[in-house]
Amino acid sequence: MTAVITTSGLTKRFGRVTAVDGVDLQVTEGARFGLLGPNGSGKTTLIRMLLGLVHPTAGSMQLLGHAMPRGAAEALPQVGALVENPAAWGHLSGRANLRLLDAAGRGGRVRDRKARVDDALDRVGLGGVDRRPVRAYSLGMRQRLGIAAALLRSPRLLLLDEPSNGLDPRGINEMRELFTELNAAGTTVVLSSHLLAEVEALCTRVGLMDAGRLVLDADLDALRAPTGFVLLRTPDSARAVALLDGRLDGAPVAGSGGDPELRVRHADPGALNAELVAAGVRVTALSAQRRSLEQVVFELTGAGSDRVERARTDAEPVGAPPR
Protein backbone atom coordinates (compact mmCIF):
# COMPACT_ATOMS: atom_id res chain seq x y z
CA MET A 1 0.00 0.00 0.00
CA THR A 2 1.39 3.39 -0.95
CA ALA A 3 1.00 6.30 1.40
CA VAL A 4 -0.97 9.31 0.20
CA ILE A 5 -0.11 11.38 3.27
CA THR A 6 3.11 11.14 5.24
CA THR A 7 4.16 13.65 7.85
CA SER A 8 7.12 13.50 10.16
CA GLY A 9 7.65 15.75 13.13
CA LEU A 10 5.21 18.26 11.67
CA THR A 11 5.00 21.29 13.91
CA LYS A 12 3.31 24.67 13.62
CA ARG A 13 3.57 27.50 16.11
CA PHE A 14 1.54 30.69 15.92
CA GLY A 15 3.49 32.98 18.21
CA ARG A 16 3.44 31.28 21.60
CA VAL A 17 0.68 28.87 20.71
CA THR A 18 1.75 25.50 19.37
CA ALA A 19 -1.14 24.47 17.14
CA VAL A 20 0.39 21.26 15.79
CA ASP A 21 3.15 19.55 17.73
CA GLY A 22 5.39 16.91 16.17
CA VAL A 23 2.76 14.96 14.26
CA ASP A 24 3.85 11.75 12.53
CA LEU A 25 0.96 10.59 10.44
CA GLN A 26 0.60 8.14 7.63
CA VAL A 27 -2.51 7.56 5.57
CA THR A 28 -2.45 4.75 3.03
CA GLU A 29 -4.07 4.87 -0.35
CA GLY A 30 -7.68 3.75 -0.39
CA ALA A 31 -8.26 4.33 3.31
CA ARG A 32 -11.19 6.08 4.91
CA PHE A 33 -9.43 8.04 7.59
CA GLY A 34 -11.15 10.02 10.30
CA LEU A 35 -9.33 12.77 12.11
CA LEU A 36 -10.83 13.40 15.52
CA GLY A 37 -10.13 15.75 18.35
CA PRO A 38 -11.66 18.51 20.45
CA ASN A 39 -11.99 22.04 19.15
CA GLY A 40 -8.63 23.73 18.83
CA SER A 41 -6.69 20.46 18.91
CA GLY A 42 -4.98 21.29 15.61
CA LYS A 43 -7.03 19.33 13.07
CA THR A 44 -7.68 22.27 10.80
CA THR A 45 -4.13 23.59 11.02
CA LEU A 46 -2.86 20.12 10.10
CA ILE A 47 -5.15 20.03 7.07
CA ARG A 48 -4.13 23.56 6.08
CA MET A 49 -0.47 22.57 6.25
CA LEU A 50 -1.08 19.51 4.11
CA LEU A 51 -2.67 21.78 1.50
CA GLY A 52 0.17 24.30 1.56
CA LEU A 53 -1.97 27.09 2.99
CA VAL A 54 -0.01 27.26 6.22
CA HIS A 55 3.74 26.77 6.29
CA PRO A 56 5.10 24.42 8.95
CA THR A 57 7.51 25.69 11.60
CA ALA A 58 9.34 22.35 11.62
CA GLY A 59 9.04 18.87 10.18
CA SER A 60 8.24 17.63 6.72
CA MET A 61 5.30 16.19 4.84
CA GLN A 62 4.48 14.47 1.61
CA LEU A 63 1.21 14.59 -0.22
CA LEU A 64 0.70 11.94 -2.92
CA GLY A 65 4.46 11.48 -3.05
CA HIS A 66 5.29 15.17 -3.45
CA ALA A 67 6.99 17.17 -0.74
CA MET A 68 4.71 19.97 0.42
CA PRO A 69 4.47 22.89 0.13
CA ARG A 70 7.11 22.84 -2.65
CA GLY A 71 5.33 20.21 -4.73
CA ALA A 72 1.93 21.91 -4.51
CA ALA A 73 1.64 22.34 -8.27
CA GLU A 74 2.01 18.56 -8.79
CA ALA A 75 0.12 17.24 -5.78
CA LEU A 76 -2.84 19.59 -5.36
CA PRO A 77 -4.52 18.99 -8.75
CA GLN A 78 -5.20 15.44 -7.50
CA VAL A 79 -6.65 16.59 -4.20
CA GLY A 80 -10.16 17.77 -3.51
CA ALA A 81 -10.50 19.78 -0.33
CA LEU A 82 -13.04 21.32 1.97
CA VAL A 83 -11.29 23.53 4.51
CA GLU A 84 -13.34 24.58 7.52
CA ASN A 85 -16.32 26.18 5.75
CA PRO A 86 -17.28 26.14 2.13
CA ALA A 87 -16.70 29.50 0.44
CA ALA A 88 -17.91 30.94 -2.83
CA TRP A 89 -18.30 34.23 -4.65
CA GLY A 90 -21.62 35.31 -3.19
CA HIS A 91 -22.75 37.37 -6.16
CA LEU A 92 -22.53 34.45 -8.60
CA SER A 93 -24.63 31.32 -8.96
CA GLY A 94 -23.32 27.97 -7.77
CA ARG A 95 -22.76 26.83 -11.33
CA ALA A 96 -20.86 30.01 -12.26
CA ASN A 97 -18.75 29.58 -9.13
CA LEU A 98 -17.70 26.07 -10.11
CA ARG A 99 -16.98 27.11 -13.69
CA LEU A 100 -14.71 29.92 -12.55
CA LEU A 101 -12.99 27.70 -10.01
CA ASP A 102 -12.44 25.11 -12.72
CA ALA A 103 -11.06 27.76 -15.07
CA ALA A 104 -8.76 29.21 -12.40
CA GLY A 105 -6.42 26.21 -12.30
CA ARG A 106 -4.54 24.48 -15.04
CA GLY A 107 -5.48 21.16 -16.58
CA GLY A 108 -8.76 19.74 -17.76
CA ARG A 109 -10.16 20.37 -21.19
CA VAL A 110 -12.15 23.55 -21.56
CA ARG A 111 -14.66 21.71 -23.73
CA ASP A 112 -15.48 19.31 -20.88
CA ARG A 113 -15.93 22.03 -18.30
CA LYS A 114 -19.70 22.15 -18.46
CA ALA A 115 -19.91 18.37 -18.13
CA ARG A 116 -17.47 18.36 -15.20
CA VAL A 117 -19.44 21.04 -13.37
CA ASP A 118 -22.80 19.40 -14.04
CA ASP A 119 -21.48 16.03 -12.92
CA ALA A 120 -20.11 17.44 -9.65
CA LEU A 121 -23.42 19.23 -8.96
CA ASP A 122 -25.40 16.08 -9.72
CA ARG A 123 -23.29 14.06 -7.31
CA VAL A 124 -24.05 16.31 -4.36
CA GLY A 125 -27.72 16.69 -5.25
CA LEU A 126 -27.59 20.21 -6.64
CA GLY A 127 -28.07 19.21 -10.28
CA GLY A 128 -31.26 21.24 -10.63
CA VAL A 129 -29.92 24.39 -9.01
CA ASP A 130 -31.05 27.63 -10.65
CA ARG A 131 -29.34 30.98 -11.26
CA ARG A 132 -29.84 32.25 -7.73
CA PRO A 133 -26.63 33.77 -6.33
CA VAL A 134 -24.84 31.73 -3.69
CA ARG A 135 -25.54 34.58 -1.26
CA ALA A 136 -29.12 33.31 -1.14
CA TYR A 137 -28.18 29.65 -0.51
CA SER A 138 -28.99 27.87 2.73
CA LEU A 139 -26.20 26.53 4.92
CA GLY A 140 -26.80 23.00 3.64
CA MET A 141 -26.72 24.09 0.00
CA ARG A 142 -23.43 25.91 0.55
CA GLN A 143 -22.01 22.80 2.15
CA ARG A 144 -23.10 20.70 -0.82
CA LEU A 145 -21.60 23.24 -3.20
CA GLY A 146 -18.33 23.10 -1.26
CA ILE A 147 -18.26 19.32 -1.58
CA ALA A 148 -19.06 19.62 -5.30
CA ALA A 149 -16.08 21.96 -5.69
CA ALA A 150 -13.89 19.35 -4.00
CA LEU A 151 -15.13 16.66 -6.42
CA LEU A 152 -14.69 18.82 -9.51
CA ARG A 153 -11.48 17.26 -10.82
CA SER A 154 -12.17 13.63 -9.77
CA PRO A 155 -9.45 13.72 -7.11
CA ARG A 156 -7.38 10.80 -5.85
CA LEU A 157 -7.56 12.17 -2.35
CA LEU A 158 -10.43 13.96 -0.65
CA LEU A 159 -9.45 16.08 2.36
CA LEU A 160 -12.62 17.19 4.06
CA ASP A 161 -12.83 19.33 7.16
CA GLU A 162 -16.19 18.92 8.88
CA PRO A 163 -18.08 17.84 5.74
CA SER A 164 -21.39 17.40 7.56
CA ASN A 165 -21.65 20.97 8.86
CA GLY A 166 -25.07 22.41 8.20
CA LEU A 167 -26.48 19.26 6.63
CA ASP A 168 -29.63 17.62 7.97
CA PRO A 169 -29.56 13.92 8.98
CA ARG A 170 -30.69 12.81 5.53
CA GLY A 171 -28.05 15.02 3.92
CA ILE A 172 -25.35 13.59 6.19
CA ASN A 173 -26.42 10.10 5.21
CA GLU A 174 -26.38 11.03 1.51
CA MET A 175 -22.85 12.40 1.79
CA ARG A 176 -21.72 9.31 3.67
CA GLU A 177 -23.03 7.14 0.85
CA LEU A 178 -21.31 9.39 -1.69
CA PHE A 179 -17.96 9.16 0.11
CA THR A 180 -18.26 5.39 0.50
CA GLU A 181 -19.04 5.07 -3.20
CA LEU A 182 -16.07 7.25 -4.18
CA ASN A 183 -13.86 5.32 -1.81
CA ALA A 184 -14.93 2.04 -3.38
CA ALA A 185 -13.84 3.49 -6.72
CA GLY A 186 -10.38 4.13 -5.31
CA THR A 187 -10.50 7.61 -3.78
CA THR A 188 -8.82 8.00 -0.43
CA VAL A 189 -11.08 9.89 1.96
CA VAL A 190 -9.69 11.83 4.90
CA LEU A 191 -12.18 13.72 6.99
CA SER A 192 -12.05 15.59 10.22
CA SER A 193 -15.04 15.82 12.44
CA HIS A 194 -16.12 15.99 15.99
CA LEU A 195 -19.24 14.03 15.25
CA LEU A 196 -18.04 10.67 16.51
CA ALA A 197 -21.03 8.80 15.14
CA GLU A 198 -20.24 10.09 11.66
CA VAL A 199 -16.64 8.92 11.86
CA GLU A 200 -17.70 5.62 13.36
CA ALA A 201 -20.14 5.03 10.50
CA LEU A 202 -17.77 5.95 7.70
CA CYS A 203 -14.13 5.47 8.62
CA THR A 204 -11.92 2.42 8.77
CA ARG A 205 -9.10 4.15 10.61
CA VAL A 206 -9.01 7.03 13.02
CA GLY A 207 -6.40 9.50 14.19
CA LEU A 208 -7.03 11.39 17.38
CA MET A 209 -5.51 14.77 18.11
CA ASP A 210 -5.27 16.52 21.44
CA ALA A 211 -3.52 19.83 22.11
CA GLY A 212 -1.65 19.62 18.82
CA ARG A 213 -0.36 16.07 19.25
CA LEU A 214 -1.52 12.96 17.48
CA VAL A 215 -2.33 10.80 20.48
CA LEU A 216 -3.80 7.86 18.62
CA ASP A 217 -3.65 6.40 15.13
CA ALA A 218 -5.38 3.03 14.90
CA ASP A 219 -7.89 0.91 13.03
CA LEU A 220 -11.41 1.51 14.20
CA ASP A 221 -12.02 -2.24 14.63
CA ALA A 222 -9.07 -2.54 16.98
CA LEU A 223 -10.29 0.36 19.06
CA ARG A 224 -13.72 -1.09 19.36
CA ALA A 225 -12.53 -4.54 20.49
CA PRO A 226 -14.86 -6.40 22.88
CA THR A 227 -14.37 -5.43 26.49
CA GLY A 228 -14.86 -8.96 27.83
CA PHE A 229 -18.31 -8.14 29.14
CA VAL A 230 -21.70 -9.17 27.84
CA LEU A 231 -24.76 -6.97 28.20
CA LEU A 232 -27.85 -8.95 29.06
CA ARG A 233 -31.51 -7.98 29.32
CA THR A 234 -33.93 -10.27 31.01
CA PRO A 235 -37.32 -10.01 32.75
CA ASP A 236 -36.13 -12.72 35.20
CA SER A 237 -33.34 -10.62 36.64
CA ALA A 238 -33.53 -12.14 40.14
CA ARG A 239 -32.99 -15.67 38.80
CA ALA A 240 -30.26 -14.47 36.48
CA VAL A 241 -28.44 -12.77 39.35
CA ALA A 242 -28.62 -15.95 41.39
CA LEU A 243 -27.33 -18.02 38.48
CA LEU A 244 -24.51 -15.67 37.50
CA ASP A 245 -23.43 -14.79 40.99
CA GLY A 246 -19.80 -13.71 41.06
CA ARG A 247 -19.66 -13.07 37.34
CA LEU A 248 -21.79 -9.94 37.49
CA ASP A 249 -20.39 -6.46 37.28
CA GLY A 250 -22.67 -4.30 39.40
CA ALA A 251 -26.35 -4.63 40.16
CA PRO A 252 -29.07 -4.85 37.48
CA VAL A 253 -29.83 -1.45 36.00
CA ALA A 254 -33.35 -0.50 35.07
CA GLY A 255 -33.11 -0.06 31.33
CA SER A 256 -35.14 2.16 29.08
CA GLY A 257 -36.65 -0.82 27.25
CA GLY A 258 -38.44 -2.07 30.37
CA ASP A 259 -36.31 -5.09 31.26
CA PRO A 260 -33.38 -4.53 33.62
CA GLU A 261 -29.89 -4.77 32.15
CA LEU A 262 -27.03 -6.79 33.64
CA ARG A 263 -23.33 -6.58 32.84
CA VAL A 264 -21.79 -10.04 32.89
CA ARG A 265 -18.08 -10.84 32.77
CA HIS A 266 -18.07 -13.43 30.00
CA ALA A 267 -16.11 -13.75 26.77
CA ASP A 268 -18.66 -15.64 24.69
CA PRO A 269 -22.23 -14.33 24.39
CA GLY A 270 -23.34 -17.55 22.67
CA ALA A 271 -22.25 -19.83 25.53
CA LEU A 272 -23.77 -17.47 28.11
CA ASN A 273 -27.06 -17.48 26.26
CA ALA A 274 -27.12 -21.31 26.16
CA GLU A 275 -26.43 -21.43 29.90
CA LEU A 276 -29.19 -18.94 30.72
CA VAL A 277 -31.79 -20.59 28.55
CA ALA A 278 -30.92 -24.02 29.96
CA ALA A 279 -31.60 -22.62 33.42
CA GLY A 280 -34.98 -21.29 32.26
CA VAL A 281 -33.99 -17.58 32.27
CA ARG A 282 -35.73 -15.68 29.48
CA VAL A 283 -33.37 -13.51 27.51
CA THR A 284 -34.73 -10.49 25.63
CA ALA A 285 -31.41 -8.99 24.52
CA LEU A 286 -27.82 -10.10 24.63
CA SER A 287 -24.69 -8.59 23.13
CA ALA A 288 -20.95 -8.46 23.59
CA GLN A 289 -20.00 -5.07 24.96
CA ARG A 290 -17.65 -3.04 22.79
CA ARG A 291 -15.81 0.09 23.67
CA SER A 292 -17.48 3.01 21.97
CA LEU A 293 -15.39 5.54 20.10
CA GLU A 294 -16.67 8.13 22.52
CA GLN A 295 -15.11 6.33 25.47
CA VAL A 296 -11.79 6.06 23.67
CA VAL A 297 -11.85 9.74 22.76
CA PHE A 298 -12.75 10.90 26.26
CA GLU A 299 -10.03 8.75 27.80
CA LEU A 300 -7.33 10.22 25.58
CA THR A 301 -8.24 13.87 25.21
CA GLY A 302 -8.79 16.86 27.44
CA ALA A 303 -11.37 19.59 27.13
CA GLY A 304 -11.36 21.54 23.89
CA SER A 305 -9.80 24.95 23.70
CA ASP A 306 -13.23 26.54 23.48
CA ARG A 307 -13.64 25.79 27.19
CA VAL A 308 -11.83 28.50 29.06
CA GLU A 309 -11.59 27.85 32.80
CA ARG A 310 -10.94 30.60 35.29
CA ALA A 311 -7.17 30.89 35.47
CA ARG A 312 -5.38 29.16 38.34
CA THR A 313 -1.96 30.21 39.54
CA ASP A 314 -0.04 27.67 37.47
CA ALA A 315 -2.46 27.60 34.59
CA GLU A 316 -0.82 27.10 31.24
CA PRO A 317 -1.46 29.91 28.75
CA VAL A 318 -4.77 29.48 27.02
CA GLY A 319 -4.29 30.45 23.42
CA ALA A 320 -6.82 31.49 20.88
CA PRO A 321 -8.07 28.41 19.06
CA PRO A 322 -5.73 27.97 16.09
CA ARG A 323 -7.87 28.14 13.02
Add this chain to the structure above:
Amino acid sequence: MIGVELRLMVRRRRVWLCWVLLCALPALIAVLLATTRLAPPPGRSGNFLSAVVTNGQLFPAAALALVLPVFLPITVAIVSGDAVAGEASSGVLRYLLVRPVGRLRLLTAKLISVAAYVLLAVLFVTVTSYIVGVAAFGFGPDASLGGGGGVASLSGVVLSPAELLLRTAATVGYLALCMLALGAVGLFFSTLTDSPLAAALGVLALVVTSAVLQPLDAANAIQPYLPTSHWLAWVDLYRDPILWDSVREGIGVQLGYVVVAFGAAWANFATKDITS
Protein backbone atom coordinates in the same frame (compact mmCIF):
# COMPACT_ATOMS: atom_id res chain seq x y z
CA MET B 1 -6.49 32.97 -14.02
CA ILE B 2 -6.29 36.43 -15.59
CA GLY B 3 -9.48 35.69 -17.49
CA VAL B 4 -11.16 34.53 -14.30
CA GLU B 5 -10.18 37.72 -12.46
CA LEU B 6 -11.44 39.92 -15.30
CA ARG B 7 -14.70 38.00 -15.51
CA LEU B 8 -15.12 38.35 -11.74
CA MET B 9 -14.49 42.07 -11.95
CA VAL B 10 -17.02 42.85 -14.66
CA ARG B 11 -19.66 40.82 -12.84
CA ARG B 12 -19.32 42.85 -9.65
CA ARG B 13 -22.06 45.41 -9.14
CA ARG B 14 -19.70 47.50 -7.00
CA VAL B 15 -17.30 48.00 -9.91
CA TRP B 16 -20.05 49.17 -12.23
CA LEU B 17 -21.37 51.50 -9.54
CA CYS B 18 -17.90 53.06 -9.23
CA TRP B 19 -17.71 53.58 -12.98
CA VAL B 20 -21.19 55.06 -13.19
CA LEU B 21 -20.60 57.46 -10.30
CA LEU B 22 -17.28 58.57 -11.74
CA CYS B 23 -19.01 59.42 -15.02
CA ALA B 24 -22.01 60.99 -13.28
CA LEU B 25 -20.13 63.71 -11.43
CA PRO B 26 -18.72 65.45 -14.55
CA ALA B 27 -22.08 65.01 -16.28
CA LEU B 28 -23.82 66.75 -13.38
CA ILE B 29 -21.39 69.64 -13.56
CA ALA B 30 -21.84 69.86 -17.34
CA VAL B 31 -25.58 70.13 -16.90
CA LEU B 32 -25.21 72.83 -14.25
CA LEU B 33 -22.78 74.83 -16.37
CA ALA B 34 -24.86 74.47 -19.51
CA THR B 35 -28.07 75.62 -17.83
CA THR B 36 -26.56 78.53 -15.91
CA ARG B 37 -23.70 79.48 -18.25
CA LEU B 38 -21.86 80.59 -15.14
CA ALA B 39 -18.33 79.42 -15.81
CA PRO B 40 -15.88 79.76 -12.95
CA PRO B 41 -13.31 82.47 -13.59
CA PRO B 42 -9.97 81.18 -14.88
CA GLY B 43 -7.62 80.16 -12.11
CA ARG B 44 -10.36 79.01 -9.78
CA SER B 45 -12.02 75.61 -9.55
CA GLY B 46 -10.77 72.80 -11.77
CA ASN B 47 -8.38 73.21 -14.67
CA PHE B 48 -10.02 73.76 -18.02
CA LEU B 49 -13.43 74.30 -16.47
CA SER B 50 -13.51 77.98 -17.39
CA ALA B 51 -12.69 77.21 -21.03
CA VAL B 52 -15.25 74.45 -21.31
CA VAL B 53 -18.24 76.72 -21.78
CA THR B 54 -16.85 77.93 -25.07
CA ASN B 55 -15.74 74.52 -26.35
CA GLY B 56 -17.19 71.19 -25.31
CA GLN B 57 -14.22 69.26 -26.62
CA LEU B 58 -12.18 70.38 -23.63
CA PHE B 59 -14.66 68.86 -21.23
CA PRO B 60 -12.90 65.46 -20.95
CA ALA B 61 -9.82 67.25 -19.61
CA ALA B 62 -11.98 69.20 -17.20
CA ALA B 63 -13.80 66.04 -16.13
CA LEU B 64 -10.53 64.19 -15.46
CA ALA B 65 -9.31 67.12 -13.38
CA LEU B 66 -12.56 66.94 -11.41
CA VAL B 67 -12.48 63.25 -10.49
CA LEU B 68 -8.70 62.95 -10.11
CA PRO B 69 -8.05 64.38 -6.65
CA VAL B 70 -10.70 62.50 -4.66
CA PHE B 71 -13.20 60.32 -6.44
CA LEU B 72 -10.90 58.32 -8.66
CA PRO B 73 -8.52 57.47 -5.78
CA ILE B 74 -11.48 56.42 -3.61
CA THR B 75 -12.74 53.92 -6.16
CA VAL B 76 -9.23 52.64 -6.84
CA ALA B 77 -8.75 52.17 -3.10
CA ILE B 78 -12.02 50.25 -2.82
CA VAL B 79 -11.35 47.96 -5.75
CA SER B 80 -7.67 47.28 -5.05
CA GLY B 81 -8.11 46.97 -1.28
CA ASP B 82 -10.71 44.30 -1.91
CA ALA B 83 -8.50 42.31 -4.30
CA VAL B 84 -6.92 39.86 -1.86
CA ALA B 85 -8.49 40.82 1.47
CA GLY B 86 -12.03 40.43 0.14
CA GLU B 87 -11.40 36.87 -0.95
CA ALA B 88 -9.50 36.15 2.24
CA SER B 89 -12.43 37.24 4.36
CA SER B 90 -14.96 35.33 2.27
CA GLY B 91 -12.70 32.26 2.24
CA VAL B 92 -12.56 31.89 -1.55
CA LEU B 93 -8.85 32.65 -1.42
CA ARG B 94 -7.99 29.31 0.18
CA TYR B 95 -10.01 27.39 -2.40
CA LEU B 96 -8.23 29.20 -5.22
CA LEU B 97 -4.86 28.41 -3.66
CA VAL B 98 -5.63 24.70 -3.25
CA ARG B 99 -7.14 24.52 -6.72
CA PRO B 100 -4.05 25.09 -7.11
CA VAL B 101 -3.37 28.57 -8.39
CA GLY B 102 0.23 29.68 -7.82
CA ARG B 103 0.49 32.62 -5.46
CA LEU B 104 2.52 34.75 -7.88
CA ARG B 105 0.06 33.97 -10.64
CA LEU B 106 -2.86 34.94 -8.46
CA LEU B 107 -1.22 38.22 -7.47
CA THR B 108 -0.28 39.05 -11.06
CA ALA B 109 -3.83 38.38 -12.21
CA LYS B 110 -5.14 40.66 -9.49
CA LEU B 111 -2.77 43.48 -10.51
CA ILE B 112 -3.86 43.10 -14.13
CA SER B 113 -7.52 43.24 -13.16
CA VAL B 114 -6.85 46.40 -11.10
CA ALA B 115 -5.04 47.85 -14.13
CA ALA B 116 -8.03 47.00 -16.33
CA TYR B 117 -10.31 48.65 -13.80
CA VAL B 118 -8.39 51.96 -13.68
CA LEU B 119 -7.87 52.09 -17.43
CA LEU B 120 -11.57 51.52 -18.07
CA ALA B 121 -12.49 54.04 -15.36
CA VAL B 122 -10.37 56.80 -16.93
CA LEU B 123 -11.53 55.82 -20.39
CA PHE B 124 -15.21 55.82 -19.47
CA VAL B 125 -14.90 59.23 -17.83
CA THR B 126 -13.15 60.60 -20.92
CA VAL B 127 -15.61 59.18 -23.42
CA THR B 128 -18.79 60.06 -21.55
CA SER B 129 -17.56 63.54 -20.73
CA TYR B 130 -16.62 64.11 -24.38
CA ILE B 131 -20.12 63.18 -25.42
CA VAL B 132 -21.71 65.20 -22.63
CA GLY B 133 -19.38 68.13 -23.24
CA VAL B 134 -20.02 68.33 -26.95
CA ALA B 135 -23.74 67.89 -26.43
CA ALA B 136 -23.87 70.66 -23.82
CA PHE B 137 -21.38 73.15 -25.19
CA GLY B 138 -20.91 72.27 -28.84
CA PHE B 139 -17.66 72.29 -30.78
CA GLY B 140 -16.89 75.87 -29.90
CA PRO B 141 -17.14 79.11 -31.87
CA ASP B 142 -14.26 78.08 -34.15
CA ALA B 143 -16.35 75.32 -35.64
CA SER B 144 -19.17 77.65 -36.62
CA LEU B 145 -16.65 80.06 -38.14
CA GLY B 146 -15.16 77.26 -40.23
CA GLY B 147 -12.23 76.77 -37.92
CA GLY B 148 -12.56 72.98 -38.04
CA GLY B 149 -13.37 72.62 -34.36
CA GLY B 150 -9.91 73.63 -33.25
CA VAL B 151 -9.20 74.04 -29.55
CA ALA B 152 -6.90 76.56 -27.97
CA SER B 153 -4.13 74.91 -25.98
CA LEU B 154 -3.05 76.30 -22.65
CA SER B 155 -0.24 78.07 -24.48
CA GLY B 156 -2.73 79.75 -26.78
CA VAL B 157 -1.88 77.86 -29.96
CA VAL B 158 -4.86 76.24 -31.64
CA LEU B 159 -4.87 72.43 -31.67
CA SER B 160 -6.60 70.42 -34.35
CA PRO B 161 -9.17 67.79 -33.19
CA ALA B 162 -6.78 64.98 -34.22
CA GLU B 163 -4.01 66.46 -32.12
CA LEU B 164 -6.41 66.92 -29.24
CA LEU B 165 -7.45 63.28 -29.50
CA LEU B 166 -3.83 62.20 -29.35
CA ARG B 167 -3.16 64.33 -26.29
CA THR B 168 -6.32 63.08 -24.59
CA ALA B 169 -5.23 59.50 -25.24
CA ALA B 170 -1.84 60.27 -23.69
CA THR B 171 -3.63 61.79 -20.70
CA VAL B 172 -5.77 58.68 -20.28
CA GLY B 173 -2.64 56.51 -20.33
CA TYR B 174 -0.79 58.75 -17.90
CA LEU B 175 -3.63 58.96 -15.39
CA ALA B 176 -4.26 55.23 -15.64
CA LEU B 177 -0.61 54.70 -14.71
CA CYS B 178 -0.90 57.07 -11.74
CA MET B 179 -3.98 55.21 -10.54
CA LEU B 180 -2.33 51.84 -11.16
CA ALA B 181 0.50 52.91 -8.83
CA LEU B 182 -2.14 53.57 -6.20
CA GLY B 183 -3.81 50.26 -7.05
CA ALA B 184 -0.53 48.39 -6.59
CA VAL B 185 -0.16 49.94 -3.15
CA GLY B 186 -3.76 48.88 -2.45
CA LEU B 187 -2.92 45.34 -3.55
CA PHE B 188 0.04 45.31 -1.14
CA PHE B 189 -2.12 46.57 1.74
CA SER B 190 -4.70 43.98 0.74
CA THR B 191 -2.21 41.16 1.35
CA LEU B 192 -1.46 42.51 4.83
CA THR B 193 -4.96 42.23 6.22
CA ASP B 194 -8.11 40.15 5.90
CA SER B 195 -10.25 43.28 6.00
CA PRO B 196 -10.92 44.95 2.63
CA LEU B 197 -12.04 48.09 4.44
CA ALA B 198 -8.75 48.44 6.30
CA ALA B 199 -6.77 48.06 3.07
CA ALA B 200 -8.91 50.64 1.25
CA LEU B 201 -8.64 53.13 4.10
CA GLY B 202 -4.88 52.56 4.16
CA VAL B 203 -4.69 53.66 0.52
CA LEU B 204 -6.76 56.74 1.23
CA ALA B 205 -4.55 57.56 4.22
CA LEU B 206 -1.57 57.43 1.88
CA VAL B 207 -3.27 59.79 -0.58
CA VAL B 208 -4.22 62.25 2.15
CA THR B 209 -0.76 62.14 3.74
CA SER B 210 0.85 62.75 0.38
CA ALA B 211 -1.51 65.63 -0.41
CA VAL B 212 -0.81 67.21 2.98
CA LEU B 213 2.96 66.96 2.60
CA GLN B 214 3.03 68.14 -0.99
CA PRO B 215 2.73 71.91 -0.40
CA LEU B 216 4.98 71.92 2.69
CA ASP B 217 8.36 73.51 2.15
CA ALA B 218 9.73 71.31 4.91
CA ALA B 219 8.88 68.26 2.81
CA ASN B 220 10.73 69.51 -0.26
CA ALA B 221 13.28 66.71 -0.08
CA ILE B 222 10.72 63.96 -0.48
CA GLN B 223 8.28 65.98 -2.55
CA PRO B 224 9.25 64.45 -5.92
CA TYR B 225 8.63 60.95 -4.56
CA LEU B 226 5.16 61.53 -3.17
CA PRO B 227 2.56 59.59 -5.11
CA THR B 228 0.29 62.59 -5.66
CA SER B 229 3.06 64.99 -6.74
CA HIS B 230 2.84 64.13 -10.40
CA TRP B 231 -0.87 63.66 -10.72
CA LEU B 232 -1.31 67.07 -12.33
CA ALA B 233 1.65 66.76 -14.69
CA TRP B 234 -0.71 65.68 -17.47
CA VAL B 235 -1.86 69.30 -17.75
CA ASP B 236 1.43 69.89 -19.57
CA LEU B 237 0.22 67.56 -22.30
CA TYR B 238 -2.22 70.32 -23.31
CA ARG B 239 0.54 72.85 -23.86
CA ASP B 240 2.13 73.48 -27.20
CA PRO B 241 4.83 72.35 -27.55
CA ILE B 242 4.27 69.67 -24.92
CA LEU B 243 6.40 70.04 -21.79
CA TRP B 244 7.61 66.50 -21.31
CA ASP B 245 9.85 66.97 -18.26
CA SER B 246 7.38 66.59 -15.43
CA VAL B 247 5.39 63.96 -17.34
CA ARG B 248 8.53 61.90 -17.83
CA GLU B 249 9.46 62.26 -14.18
CA GLY B 250 5.92 61.33 -13.20
CA ILE B 251 6.00 58.17 -15.30
CA GLY B 252 9.28 57.16 -13.64
CA VAL B 253 8.02 57.69 -10.10
CA GLN B 254 4.66 56.01 -10.72
CA LEU B 255 6.31 52.99 -12.35
CA GLY B 256 8.60 52.85 -9.33
CA TYR B 257 5.55 52.72 -7.07
CA VAL B 258 4.04 49.88 -9.11
CA VAL B 259 7.26 47.83 -9.00
CA VAL B 260 8.01 48.41 -5.32
CA ALA B 261 4.42 47.89 -4.15
CA PHE B 262 3.97 44.75 -6.22
CA GLY B 263 7.32 43.43 -5.01
CA ALA B 264 6.29 44.06 -1.42
CA ALA B 265 2.94 42.39 -2.01
CA TRP B 266 4.67 39.36 -3.48
CA ALA B 267 7.25 39.19 -0.67
CA ASN B 268 4.49 39.23 1.91
CA PHE B 269 2.04 36.93 0.14
CA ALA B 270 4.49 34.26 -1.03
CA THR B 271 5.03 32.75 2.41
CA LYS B 272 1.97 34.05 4.20
CA ASP B 273 -0.05 31.59 6.29
CA ILE B 274 -3.59 31.61 4.95
CA THR B 275 -5.57 31.18 8.14
CA SER B 276 -8.77 32.86 7.06
